[in-house]
Amino acid sequence: MSSNSLPRPTTPAGRDALATILAHPSTTTVAVDFDGTLAPIVADPEQARAHPGAVPALAALAPRVASVAVITGRPAGVAVRYGGFAGVPGLDHLVVLGHYGAERWDAATGEVRAAPEHPGVTAVRAELPGVLERAGAWPGTWIEEKGRAVAVHTRRATDPQAAFDALTGPLTDLATRHGLVVEPGRMVLELRPPGMDKGRALLEHVRETGAKAVVYAGDDLGDLPAFAAVEKLRADGVPGLLVCSGSDEVQALSARADLTLRGPAEVAAFLAALAEAVPD
Numbered sequence: 001m002s003s004n005s006l007p008r009p010t011t012p013a014g015r016d017a018l019a020t021i022l023a024h025p026s027t028t029t030v031a032v033d034f035d036g037t038l039a040p041i042v043a044d045p046e047q048a049r050a051h052p053g054a055v056p057a058l059a060a061l062a063p064r065v066a067s068v069a070v071i072t073g074r075p076a077g078v079a080v081r082y083g084g085f086a087g088v089p090g091l092d093h094l095v096v097l098g099h100y101g102a103e104r105w106d107a108a109t110g111e112v113r114a115a116p117e118h119p120g121v122t123a124v125r126a127e128l129p130g131v132l133e134r135a136g137a138w139p140g141t142w143i144e145e146k147g148r149a150v151a152v153h154t155r156r157a158t159d160p161q162a163a164f165d166a167l168t169g170p171l172t173d174l175a176t177r178h179g180l181v182v183e184p185g186r187m188v189l190e191l192r193p194p195g196m197d198k199g200r201a202l203l204e205h206v207r208e209t210g211a212k213a214v215v216y217a218g219d220d221l222g223d224l225p226a227f228a229a230v231e232k233l234r235a236d237g238v239p240g241l242l243v244c245s246g247s248d249e250v251q252a253l254s255a256r257a258d259l260t261l262r263g264p265a266e267v268a269a270f271l272a273a274l275a276e277a278v279p280d
């Protein structure tokens with residue numbers, strides 16, 4: 001896909017939504033996930049960075065639409081840092097909803113606002129090494145400290161899928177005992193507070209901006225609630241375009257998408273093409 005060709009959605013709902021968005025960009029919200037959508041998946045989560053084309057594309061698009069939001073499982077401040085979102089001309093009103101919407105960073109203020117922390121995270125953090133040890137201490141398994149959550153990554157384990165499968169039960173037990181939930185993702189099991197998800201975060205953002213159309217792009221299971229939110233908006237008469245970044249690893253998402261792109265490079269090209277296609 002070249003940077004100035006807009007791909008055609010494969011579904012009628014997607015094509016209708018894109019037509020509305022092109023006709024009425026100033027009342028459209030564009031919301032995107034971070035890892036796997038703006039940033040290529042890498043083995044070490046601390047090395048993830050936005051694709052070089054992603055921020056320029058968002059910055060070109062943002063002044064032409066009602067709002068641009070990044071909705072991520074990352075802490076908001078981490079996504080801002082890894083994305084390079086602060087101080088970018090054009091992204092003066094960018095909103096980053098971190099921890100699935102429990103945190104919010106506004107480019108306009110540079111500040112993060114957050115829900116109160118859940119006490120179960122401290123208890124889970126303390127018990128986690130013992131639980132991993134008893135489950136077989138899979139070599140290469142890595143704990144990501146996320147502040148208001150902890151995540152166990154298996155991508156660098158000798159057998160990532162076997163480690164993921166073996167740890168799912170014990171980590172679910174641990175989370176449940178302390179009032180947390182397990183959020184499964186691409187070779188990651190996150191133990192986090194319940195009550196917020198990307199769907200709720202997206203709906204609140206759309207309500208706040210008063211948008212009349214929406215684009216959402218994601219790549220992982222944690223994006224399914226946002227897809228469901230767009231489907232609900234569509235049922236209520238608000239056109240929505242669902243974009244899946246990467247097609248094979250998370251088929252539950254690509255099966256519901258109007259447009260499937262092959263990862264962050266194509267997502268960045270799509271956002272740039274969208275910016276080119278709508279008037280200033």
Ligand SMILES: O=P(O)(O)OC[C@H]1O[C@H](O[C@H]2O[C@H](CO)[C@@H](O)[C@H](O)[C@H]2O)[C@H](O)[C@@H](O)[C@@H]1O
Nearest residue numbers: 034035041042043045048072073155186187188
């Ligand atoms: O909601 P997202 O922005 O997609 O964040 C979801 C999780 O992404 C990160 O993990 C994923 O990306 C890593 C870096 O590419 C990769 O190594 C890992 O296998 C993926 O699951 C991040 O580390 C998590 O905290 C996020 O919740």
